[in-house]
Amino acid sequence: MTTTDPTTFPVLDEKVVIVTGAAMGMGEATARLFAEAGARVVVADFNEEKGRAVAESIGEAARFVKVDISKADQVEAMVAQTVEAFGRLDGAVNNAALTPDDKLASEFDEDYWDRLMAVDLKGTALSMKYELRQLLAQGDGGSIVNISSVSGFRPQPENIAYVAAKHGVVGMTKVAAMENGPHGIRVNSVAPGAIDTPMLRGALEQFGFDPAEYAPQLSLLNRFGQPREIAQASLWLVSDLSSYVTGTTLHVDAGYTSR
Numbered sequence: 131m132t133t134t135d136p137t138t139f140p141v142l143d144e145k146v147v148i149v150t151g152a153a154m155g156m157g158e159a160t161a162r163l164f165a166e167a168g169a170r171v172v173v174a175d176f177n178e179e180k181g182r183a184v185a186e187s188i189g190e191a192a193r194f195v196k197v198d199i200s201k202a203d204q205v206e207a208m209v210a211q212t213v214e215a216f217g218r219l220d221g222a223v224n225n226a227a228l229t230p231d232d233k234l235a236s237e238f239d240e241d242y243w244d245r246l247m248a249v250d251l252k253g254t255a256l257s258m259k260y261e262l263r264q265l266l267a268q269g270d271g272g273s274i275v276n277i278s279s280v281s282g283f284r285p286q287p288e289n290i291a292y293v294a295a296k297h298g299v300v301g302m303t304k305v306a307a308m309e310n311g312p313h314g315i316r317v318n319s320v321a322p323g324a325i326d327t328p329m330l331r332g333a334l335e336q337f338g339f340d341p342a343e344y345a346p347q348l349s350l351l352n353r354f355g356q357p358r359e360i361a362q363a364s365l366w367l368v369s370d371l372s373s374y375v376t377g378t379t380l381h382v383d384a385g386y387t388s389r
């Protein structure tokens with residue numbers, strides 16, 4: 131596998147970027163890659179212990195901000211604290227989400243539906259809302275990435291709330307792109323496929339699937355993706371290298387949705 135080395139090409143030099151859900155998983159990988167690429171990064175998460183540890187290990191270029199993205203006042207404060215720490219905002223990766231539900235459509239749990247929608251759908255919308263307000267106030271553009279999923283395009287069984295929320299993320303990304311394009315603000319989404327995280331390994335174990343045998347069913351490259359490979363896609367979208375790209379979804383799924 132080849133990966134970029136952003137330290138030789140600091141594509142986010144001087145940019146200030148919020149990454150939500152950055153205490154672990156893909157959000158953490160994104161915060162780390164962005165800092166390597168020259169950005170100043172806000173590690174935003176409601177897991178204070180892990181989020182603070184990530185920010186501290188990145189160093190001066192990072193700040194931890196505690197936020198529950200389902201709460202408007204906390205999201206507003208997250209953006210305000212970003213500006214207080216680094217003077218401005220240039221972009222964001224709205225990545226925080228709850229793990230998928232596990233019930234059939236005929237049996238889904240209403241409380242879990244409400245919680246998942248409050249975070250994965252409304253929380254992503256609230257994050258965009260306050261980030262957009264700051265970018266509009268600055269008046270010099272910006273770039274936002276919302277993390278969807280292959281579940282934003284393909285049905286998965288026993289995932290009704292998650293599939294609905296991730297389809298919703300794709301839709302609201304397009305609305306925000308349409309409204310804010312005239313202001314030079316780009317809004318896109320990234321739809322990860324099967325990424326090698328504890329969540330994925332746990333799901334395979336639960337269903338008794340051997341990862342090596344199962345990978346070809348989920349990936350034309352016969353392997354699971356790495357969190358850093360999702361971070362690389364967000365890096366391109368937040369950077370000026372994608373300056374003519376808005377309102378679209380980048381599928382980072384090794385061809386899963388192309389079949």
Ligand SMILES: NC(=O)c1ccc[n+]([C@@H]2O[C@H](COP(=O)([O-])OP(=O)(O)OC[C@H]3O[C@@H](n4cnc5c(N)ncnc54)[C@H](O)[C@@H]3O)[C@@H](O)[C@H]2O)c1
Nearest residue numbers: 151153154155156175176177198199225226227279322325
């Ligand atoms: N893991 C996969 O294979 C996969 C595939 C497709 C899409 N995704 C999507 O990618 C993103 C990252 O997935 P991951 O596997 O790295 O997740 P993860 O569970 O490892 O990390 C999610 C992070 O979000 C934080 N978080 C959850 N709710 C929050 C809230 N209300 N406020 C603030 N922070 C909150 C958690 O504390 C955690 O740090 C998610 O949007 C997920 O839906 C994941």
